[in-house]
Amino acid sequence: MRAAVVREWGKPLVIEEVPPPHAGAGDVRVRLRVSGVCHSDVHQWKGGWPAERAVMESLGIRILGHEGVGVVDELGAGVTRVRIGDRVGVPWMNSWCGSCDVCLTGYPQWCPNSRTTSVSVNGTFAELATVSERAAVAIPASMDDADAAPLMCAGVTAYGAVRRLASELRMPPGKIVAVVGGAGGLGHYAIQIARALGYRVAGVDVGPERVQFMATLGAEWAFDVSEAKAEIRKLGGADASLVFTPKIAGYELALKVTRLVGGVVAVGIPDPSEGPLPVTPSSLITHGTRVIPTSVGVTHEFDELFRLYDRGLVQGHLARRGTLDDLSRTLQDMAEAKYVGRAVVAL
Numbered sequence: 001m002r003a004a005v006v007r008e009w010g011k012p013l014v015i016e017e018v019p020p021p022h023a024g025a026g027d028v029r030v031r032l033r034v035s036g037v038c039h040s041d042v043h044q045w046k047g048g049w050p051a052e053r054a055v056m057e058s059l060g061i062r063i064l065g066h067e068g069v070g071v072v073d074e075l076g077a078g079v080t081r082v083r084i085g086d087r088v089g090v091p092w093m094n095s096w097c098g099s100c101d102v103c104l105t106g107y108p109q110w111c112p113n114s115r116t117t118s119v120s121v122n123g124t125f126a127e128l129a130t131v132s133e134r135a136a137v138a139i140p141a142s143m144d145d146a147d148a149a150p151l152m153c154a155g156v157t158a159y160g161a162v163r164r165l166a167s168e169l170r171m172p173p174g175k176i177v178a179v180v181g182g183a184g185g186l187g188h189y190a191i192q193i194a195r196a197l198g199y200r201v202a203g204v205d206v207g208p209e210r211v212q213f214m215a216t217l218g219a220e221w222a223f224d225v226s227e228a229k230a231e232i233r234k235l236g237g238a239d240a241s242l243v244f245t246p247k248i249a250g251y252e253l254a255l256k257v258t259r260l261v262g263g264v265v266a267v268g269i270p271d272p273s274e275g276p277l278p279v280t281p282s283s284l285i286t287h288g289t290r291v292i293p294t295s296v297g298v299t300h301e302f303d304e305l306f307r308l309y310d311r312g313l314v315q316g317h318l319a320r321r322g323t324l325d326d327l328s329r330t331l332q333d334m335a336e337a338k339y340v341g342r343a344v345v346a347l
């Protein structure tokens with residue numbers, strides 16, 4: 001099969017023929033049509049996440065991508081629910097065990113027996129990929145391949161983050177949510193989802209183009225990062241902040257604008273070279289700040305997100321449609337923040 005292969009970290013991907021994967025027990029093989037391109041692909045491509053890089057090197061994983069959509073063409077042993085010809089998504093969570101205490105308490109994203117697409121299983125920048133039957137996402141017939149692909153990671157991660165306002169922070173509609181990085185690949189979904197769920201949204205991003213973009217998405221307030229602290233404090237502070245910006249500075253801003261006994265939902269992953277977040281236990285305790293981590297999403301969260309999508313409450317902003325041949329350029333442009341919205345590649 002044809003695939004975009006990482007031969008050297010951070011160097012252009014090499015388009016080559018590689019042996020096709022086959023579906024192991026409990027897995028299905030998907031003939032991919034489209035894959036989204038995620039900011040995590042940039043980090044992985046550059047070898048910037050040491051833990052993921054070590055797993056990739058030890059297992060010989062060389063194909064990135066974790067927002068695949070295609071049609072099932074091979075079933076592994078024991079598959080009962082998914083059928084040949086089903087249109088499914090291949091998300092970041094490639095499998096989880098479903099029976100450990102982490103899975104059983106409702107957080108399979110943290111399952112210690114899980115596999116991850118593009119880290120421990122080859123990814124979706126290829127003609128074929130495999131995914132467990134459990135993790136394969138059924139795509140509604142009404143949804144285009146290119147619209148569905150970015151929901152497999154960016155959309156569902158944004159949904160999961162907003163969902164935590166209710167599930168973990170018990171925040172009712174009408175409260176103010178700061179979305180830090182609101183014009184980005186995840187943030188632009190989060191603004192729409194938060195609004196759809198009844199929250200009042202203060203978007204924060206960098207530069208007039210991105211501030212304007214957040215306003216068009218339905219943010220009640222859209223601030224440049226330079227004015228965000230003062231302006232959000234004028235509103236009385238945010239009841240919660242969602243941090244999508246993969247920068248320590250984004251977390252520092254969130255801690256400063258969040259009200260007493262508010263919440264900070266952690267999504268964006270700064271490069272480890274930025275060092276730790278400078279926060280003291282006493283400041284967390286004094287302010288009563290609850291810090292909630294979140295990571296991607298799983299089956300029922302996809303279903304909930306699709307319902308919002310189906311009602312026209314959430315739309316992706318597709319900035320680019322490319323192919324494997326121009327994928328390296330897209331990754332480089334994404335690293336330099338040269339476009340707003342999501343990119344997809346046809347396979």
Ligand SMILES: [Zn+2]
Nearest residue numbers: 038040153154
């Ligand atoms: Zn992703």
Ligand SMILES: [Zn+2]
Nearest residue numbers: 097100103111
């Ligand atoms: Zn598990």
